[in-house]
Structure formats: C-alpha cells, structure tokens
Amino acid sequence: MAATTTPTRSRWFKLVWIIPIVVVGAFLIVLAAKGIRGLPAVQSFLHDYPGQSALPSWAPVGFPAWLEWQHFLSSFFMLFIIRTGWQVHTTQRAAAYWTRKNAGLLKTKGQPVRIPLHLWFHLTVDSLWVLNGIVFYVLIFVTGQWVRIIPTRWDVFPNAVSAGLQYASLEWPTEDGWTNYNALQLLSYFLVVFVAAPLAILTGLRMVPGLAARFRPIEKLYPLKAARAMHYPIMIFFVAFIIVHVALVLATGALRNLNHMYGGSDDVNWVGFAFFAGSLVLMVGGWFAARPVILAQLAGLGGRVGR
Template identity: 45%
Template sequence: MTPSRPRLTWTRAVAYALAASGLVVLALMAVFASRWMTSFGPVQDFVRAYPGEYELPSFVKTGIPAWASWTHFLNAFFLVLVIRSGLRVRGEKVAGGLWSSKRVKKRRMSLALWAHIAIDVLWLVNGVVFVVLLFATGHWARIVPTSWEVFPNALSALIQYVSLDWPTHNGWVNYNALQQLSYFAVTFLAAPVAAVTGFRLSAFWPKGNERLTRAFPLEWAKALHFPTMLFFVAFVVVHVGLVFATGALRNLNHMYAGQDAVSWTGFWIFALSLVAMVSGWFLVKDRVIAPIAKLFGDVRLRK
C-alpha cells in the first residue's frame, strides 16, 4: 500500500505564506537599496565605466547559429525530463517497475531510476555536441570570459538589474557579463557536477574500486546532486523571466528563429517547444518507459 502524502495543515500553509512574504520583502529591500546606491556619484561613475558588457574578440560572428538553437531546445527539453524523472526517483516509496541488466545480473534498479539515467545520458550527449560545436565555430567566446573586465561588468549588470534600471540587452551581438558568467557556470560547472554526482549515485558506479569510492564518498554526491538540480530550476526561472521582460519577441526570434527581428515567428516556435516539454513531463511514466527499457534489459512492472 502506497503511503499517503502529508496533508497541508493550516500551520504549514501559514509558514509557506510567511516565507513567500519574506522573500517579497527582501526583494523590495534589495531594489530600494540598489536604487539608493546608484544615486551616489562613485557608483554612477562605475556603471558608466563598466556598462555591463565588454567587447568580444574579432573572430566571434554576430548572430545565433542554427545548431545553437537546436541544442538549446534539446537542452531545455531533456532538462525538463531530467527534473521530472529525478523528482519521481526522490518521491517514490515503492517502485512501480524494476529494470535489470541482461549482462550484469546484479545490476538492477527501479524503472524510474533507469529512466532518469537514460534521460541524463541524452542530455549529456546533447551537451557534448553543443560544446564541440561551440569551440569548433569560435562561438565559445560568447559564453567563456576572455577578459578580466567580465567581473566589474558583471557587478555593474547586477546593480542595474536589481535597481530595475536594466542594462541594454542585445543577445544577437553580445551577452552582458552577468549572462556570460551564468551561461559559463551552467555549461562548464553545474552540468559536470550533476553528471558526476549522478554517476556516483547510480548502480553503474564501480563499487569494487575502494580507492575511488573513498576518494568520492556517497555522502558528498548526495549533498551535491539535489542542490544542483535546484540551481538549474532557479536558473531556468530567472532566465525565462528575463527573456520575456527584456523584449520577448526579439529574444525568442534570436534563439528560435535565427533572426534579429521583432515578429511572432520565434514565439510560435517557442510555444511548440513548450507543448513538447509539457507532453514529455506527463509521459515520464513507467508504462511509457517500460517498452523502451526492455530494449536494454529485463523489465517487470508491478500490477
């Protein structure tokens, strides 16, 4: 019998409401503090000296190539499925199905965990393709800092964002320094951490290698894996919010239609991608996963 979920009591509801109210108050205080800071001459001089972005190397071409648009969509699609399957694994009390390897009989796991790992692999393959094309085309300098000026410019961009006097945004030509550092962190820091900790938590970790196991304890992976997922969720929320708040039609055209124009083309392509993501969210179920998992091992569903 599946355990019942804890009911939302009045005490818990009030606690959530107070927490949300506290976050709103803190956000407003940050805005007022930032606007107060920008009223001082030295801060204004700093923002003028470092407007939020620096000049890219001459070899970087203007625009968003088609491969970047496709890998961007696939990254978002697989990330949604990774989060969905990860939440299933975390919240599953009794496995709805079991998968076992035909080659290594002792290797078995819940069907939900198998789906999480399989989707992770697809997400990582797409990421590798993105990184290879990134460096093969010179597009890497768009998200990898090439000057120490990235740091004062990132601070300037942060001050401008928080004060609601936002920096000039033109992702078709150049990202501001705060965007660049964020994209760099997601691609080259958070994604590898998610992959390595996920591998450590999986049944594919070489348990017989005691030296490797001692070097990377299971507790470390558990402590890092879920917070990394929360970081991705927070990044997506802020990223999508700023896309819509800083010129939605133009930004969506940049990423989805490959054109620097204000039209509805990119929006409708984005809308179709949302349909795919929402559909994928609801299709991550054992009975949908089972036929695919059977191609790679033995599957037994609970009745």
C-alpha cells in the same frame, strides 16, 4: 490514506512559505539597489563599467541553427531530468523496477542491479543530455561560439557587478544578445555550461547503482556521501537558473529574445514565439506521455520490468 499523503502535504506546505519570503526579499533588494544607484561613486562606477565586456573582433554574430536545436534539446532533456530527479529524491516505493538483460558494469556482487523505473528514466535522459552536451562542446569550439560564454577580459567581473545592480534596480542593462551578452549573462552561462553541468555529471556517475561499488578504491578521495550532498543542490541551482533565465527573456524584450534562440534572427516578430510555443507543446506532450505504462514498454526493450 492520510498516513501516506501527510509527508507530501507537509513538504509542499514548507515550499509554499518560500513564495512570500522571495517576494519580500526581492522587494527589499530592489529598494536597496535603487538607493545604492543614487550614490555618486556608484554612478561613476556604472559609467566606467556599463555592464558589457568587449569581445574579440573575430567573435561570431548571431545564433546558428544548430545552436537553436541544441538549446531546445537541452531544455527538453533538462525538464525530464529535473522531474525524475525529484522523483528519485522523494519516492519511497517505486511503481516498478528495471533490470538490464546484459548487465555489464551494472552489477553488485555479481548480480544485475535492480533499479526503480523512474531512476531508469532519469539515467536514460541523463545519457541523452550528456550526448547532446558533447555535441554542443565540440561545435562551440569549432565555430568560435565559445568566446561568447567564456570570459576573455578581466573587466567582465566589474561589468557583471554593474549588470547585476542594474537588474536589481529594475533598470535593465542594455540588451544586445545577438552580438554580445552582458557580463552577468556571460558569467552565468559559463557557470552553467562549464561548472554546474560537469559537476552534475561527475556526481551523478558516482551514484549510479552498480557503478558506485566500482568507485570504492577512490572512496577517500571522492566519497559517495559527498556526491550525494552535491548532486541535489546542483539540481536546485539548475531550477533557479531556468526560472530566472526564462523570466528575464520574457521581461527584456520577449519577441526579440525568442527570435534569437528560435527564429534565427534579430528581428522583432512572432516567428520565434511560434517556434517557442511549439516547443512548449512538445514538452507538455512529453510530460504527459512519460507515464509508467509507456516507460515500462520502453524500458522493456533493454531489460526486464516488474515489481
């Protein structure tokens, strides 16, 4: 028993040491930011660039219902993508394996690919997340919501620096997400939606068992090792983004922010919080429901599950 648990304990022990490092690092950053803000040149910079880049006059205001659903579904799927991604990265021996009945492209040397059950779940949730993302891309461009997460002015960059300095000094930039994100938020969302998400998909496709062999003609152009080297850090990026995003949502006016994405209004009341709490209940329920015995039954609908 000790031989099987030692690697896991060692891994978590290393992760625990990250906590004091992060705390000390954050404290030093806050001190440095407060000192920098006191400089006359920096004060002048903050005056010229308050942290928000203006939007075109036709930019939409508020968040439509479809965007609220998209936000929830993306969060729900991402929870299980991260969970199963970690399992793929750390599990040495799977509890069960899945083989597709009609293998199609998922073949290696003419034989159906046999993959761990948690990898099957990972690929399944990935597919749902990608489908949800496609709908999101279409709707933001059809409705004009794209202008809120794609830079349209060059001053977004100095304004992002300004917003970052304000966050770091714990003197928050003016929050008005209902009409316009601050520049750092805008660039962060752009990075997530149009850079990190496509990279996660491209690197993930490169590693899909069965499909990986079909990419051999472009091995020199897009090596499998490169995809593997990028895919895991992208997951870490998403985890870090989610932690920071949720922390700032709660720290910069929780009720108003939650109403934006769950209550469909700019009011300060408990409606958005109630929907947010309900979404957490669904996530927790889904987390405990995603047990191997249930996953095996679902996977059995499209393939064979066994040891």
